[in-house]
Amino acid sequence: MPTYLSKPGLYSLLESGFTALTDLQGELGEPQWTVPTCLPGWNVRDAVAHVAATEAMLAGDPAPEADVSHLDHMKNPIAVNNEIWVESLRSLTTDALQEYFRDVTTRRLAALEVMTQEEFDAPSWTPAGPDETYGRFMRIRHYDTFMHEHDIRAALGLPDRSPEPEVASSLDEVATGLGYIVGRRAAMPDGSRVRIELTGPAARTFLVAVDGRAAVVEELDGPPTVDLTLSSMLFLRLTGGRRDGVERADEVVMGGDGDLARRLVENLAFTI
Secondary structure: OOOOOOHHHHHHHHHHHHHHHHHHHHOOOHHHHHOEOOOOOOEHHHHHHHHHHHHHHHOOOOOOOOOOOOOOOOOOHHHHHHHHHHHHOOOOOHHHHHHHHHHHHHHHHHHHHOOOHHHHOOEEEEOOEEEEEHHHHHHHHHHHHHHHHHHHHHHHOOOOOOOHHHHHHHHHHHHOOHHHHHHHHOOOOOOOEEEEEEEOOOOEEEEEEEEOEEEEOOOOOOOOOEEEEEEHHHHHHHHOOOHHHHOOHHHOEEEEOHHHHHHHHHOOOOOO
16 A cells, blocks of 8 residues: 655655765765775765765666676665666765765755655655655655665764654654564564564554564554564664664563564564
8 A cells, every 4th residue: 555645744854864964974084984884895985875876866867887797795676776876976086975965965855845745645666666655765765864874873983863753754664564574584473473662762662463474563462472672773773784783682672482582683684
């Protein structure tokens, strides 16, 4: 079923995300741009380039040409396309990359500002599937921007930036994959009941029941088979498959069946 989202709300989230990443770039010294992130083959400047490149693509800029045959970590055509864009921007100086980022995100925000709610509700292809809305695509864009900002922060040992509206929207996006995470990735057995308690910004509780297939539910019909408690920001890192999240997995408080709880924690990743 298509996801309908508020255009003003998504515009505000994207504006905040782009502004935060622009400000963060302005704080970096030259050596910090080449620090590796948790993402295969990408350093800090590559993460910035990726966000800018995706927005350039959405702005209708012509696709670049670049040789990525030397890379072997891409798992699908989207990843290959991402690498082509990033590779094409590696010749830019950091100053030029920052200018490119500001130009592209300014153009994108201007285009989004004049869109109507009806245009946001219109059918659209998205990375999550073809039968969605343009608004859902923009929520995914905010989620991606927010995650890459924190890839940079994690790489440089900087504190999280965790305003509640941005964390909440990112969690809403992850929540769409909870059935897949619990039922497929972690393969929780039939009859399992899962409770995931998130603390900190945008605190909430996710409940998942496995009855033939796993699905998010309003309440459980019995005690949880698996009970996890962790911060919302750590949950985003773990579900995003980020290495820094995996390294902090011991911060998750596990209850219920210990073996199943550990299996779930080790298989929370559904995107990277």
